[in-house]
Amino acid sequence: MGVKxxxxxxADAPALKLANTRASGAEVVLHDRVKDSREEIGSGIAQKTxxxxxxxxxxxxxxxxxxxxxxxxxxxxxxxxxTLDAVAAPCSGGGxxxxxxxxxxxxxxxxxxxxGEPAGFDDLARSLATGTKQKNDKLxxxxxxxxxxxxxxxxxxxxxxRLLGPGLVVTDDEVLDAMEVAFREFKLVVEPxxxxxxxxxxxxxLPVKDRAVAVVCSGGNVDHATxxxxxxxxxx
Amino acid sequence: MGVKxxxxxxADAPALKLANTRASGAEVVLHDRVKDSREEIGSGIAQKTxxxxxxxxxxxxxxxxxxxxxxxxxxxxxxxxxTLDAVAAPCSGGGxxxxxxxxxxxxxxxxxxxxGEPAGFDDLARSLATGTKQKNDKLxxxxxxxxxxxxxxxxxxxxxxRLLGPGLVVTDDEVLDAMEVAFREFKLVVEPxxxxxxxxxxxxxLPVKDRAVAVVCSGGNVDHATxxxxxxxxxx
Numbered sequence: 001m002g003v004k005x006x007x008x009x010x011a012d013a014p015a016l017k018l019a020n021t022r023a024s025g026a027e028v029v030l031h032d033r034v035k036d037s038r039e040e041i042g043s044g045i046a047q048k049t050x051x052x053x054x055x056x057x058x059x060x061x062x063x064x065x066x067x068x069x070x071x072x073x074x075x076x077x078x079x080x081x082x083t084l085d086a087v088a089a090p091c092s093g094g095g096x097x098x099x100x101x102x103x104x105x106x107x108x109x110x111x112x113x114x115x116g117e118p119a120g121f122d123d124l125a126r127s128l129a130t131g132t133k134q135k136n137d138k139l140x141x142x143x144x145x146x147x148x149x150x151x152x153x154x155x156x157x158x159x160x161x162r163l164l165g166p167g168l169v170v171t172d173d174e175v176l177d178a179m180e181v182a183f184r185e186f187k188l189v190v191e192p193x194x195x196x197x198x199x200x201x202x203x204x205x206l207p208v209k210d211r212a213v214a215v216v217c218s219g220g221n222v223d224h225a226t227x228x229x230x231x232x233x234x235x236x
Numbered sequence: 237m238g239v240k241x242x243x244x245x246x247a248d249a250p251a252l253k254l255a256n257t258r259a260s261g262a263e264v265v266l267h268d269r270v271k272d273s274r275e276e277i278g279s280g281i282a283q284k285t286x287x288x289x290x291x292x293x294x295x296x297x298x299x300x301x302x303x304x305x306x307x308x309x310x311x312x313x314x315x316x317x318x319t320l321d322a323v324a325a326p327c328s329g330g331g332x333x334x335x336x337x338x339x340x341x342x343x344x345x346x347x348x349x350x351x352g353e354p355a356g357f358d359d360l361a362r363s364l365a366t367g368t369k370q371k372n373d374k375l376x377x378x379x380x381x382x383x384x385x386x387x388x389x390x391x392x393x394x395x396x397x398r399l400l401g402p403g404l405v406v407t408d409d410e411v412l413d414a415m416e417v418a419f420r421e422f423k424l425v426v427e428p429x430x431x432x433x434x435x436x437x438x439x440x441x442l443p444v445k446d447r448a449v450a451v452v453c454s455g456g457n458v459d460h461a462t463x464x465x466x467x468x469x470x471x472x
């Protein structure tokens with residue numbers, strides 16, 4: 001659309017994501033996940049330049065946009081004559097998962113929708129279990145670099161409480177195994193954070209036996225070295 | 237369809253392809269690319285068991301089936317308001333490339349269609365250039381294990397002469413680079429033989445500047461080690 005864009009990104013984001021963002025013409029402002037507030041940096045830039053802040057998840061337009069994936073899932077399932085028992089999607093701040101839940105529960109109310117998170121960064125799973133917003137102890141330390149939001153969003157959490165089933169929590173090793181399965185069986189390159197819902201299905205944390213289940217694999221910004229590590233989990 | 241299948245496969249096929257074929261329920265009969273005739277082995281099995289031989293390329297039904305990819309390419313281009321200047325596809329015996337050419341030339345006569353081959357196994361390119369069927373000197377020796385047919389087919393070559401533009405020939409290193417680009421830019425796992433047409437576009441052997449070009453990436457049966465080798469061509 002020819003619009004100038006400034007992207008605020010963690011300094012430890014994959015090099016590939018950083019390079020691709022710059023190659024697409026954006027200016028990148030790096031921040032420290034632990035010391036800096038990306039929200040403050042973003043609104044500071046917006047104030048100075050007149051830019052519009054596009055938040056990663058905590059806005060009705062963002063989550064409804066992401067929810068169009070849910071529309072497609074239900075349409076494709078219907079076209080195949082299938083009523084889905086469950087849908088699972090990756091979750092950081094909850095935009096993708098609650099957006100998908102809005103669409104899926106609206107069109108297919110008997111389908112349960114679940115958010116997948118990395119172990120140690122399962123703020124939404126614990127928030128859903130306790131009924132109040134929980135925070136993660138750490139801000140870094142999982143290969144799922146895109147799923148490290150510290151706590152559910154103010155817009156997304158009430159929706160999550162109303163629409164989502166219990167959270168699904170997977171380890172980094174389970175994520176690497178899921179990436180290898182996506183390579184081997186589906187011929188898809190999936191980044192770690194994008195593979196958590198698939199990992200939950202492959203480990204049985206999301207039961208799939210005799211059930212119709214859809215999982216969302218979202219994002220392929222994975223460095224060569226991390227992908228090679230996933231491949232190394234099972235040699236041929 | 238519950239039909240018993242016996243697959244005649246080169247003994248040096250990727251381990252992953254072998255494992256996936258067996259996991260799908262087929263019986264696999266291995267043969268030596270240099271010493272054995274897979275056609276003789278196949279027809280011997282068919283005679284003994286009453287099975288029907290499904291050849292890899294040299295049959296009108298096979299190439300028209302593969303040509304449905306050409307129908308989709310032209311339909312998708314039309315939906316995008318684009319008239320294609322060129323289409324390229326991988327080529328071993330010529331089934332996929334001539335099938336696609338039948339569809340594309342029928343629907344979009346101004347589009348040129350090209351077959352991509354690995355260097356040293358460019359029997360079709362040389363056959364098109366000389367006007368008579370040429371044979372490759374070697375039967376093994378490229379990472380493009382699926383593109384090693386020794387000479388164009390009897391059904392496919394006359395079609396190739398009528399429908400295809402000049403052949404495109406790429407080296408193994410150019411193929412590995414194309415696999416890395418498919419990983420990085422398209423998030424797709426493409427096997428070596430499946431990436432030759434993409435390699436021809438990336439190297440400029442198939443000109444793309446200011447032109448509308450479609451390339452077919454076909455096949456993802458690549459071993460972990462070979463894929464890691466492609467990733468290693470460009471580190472992040």
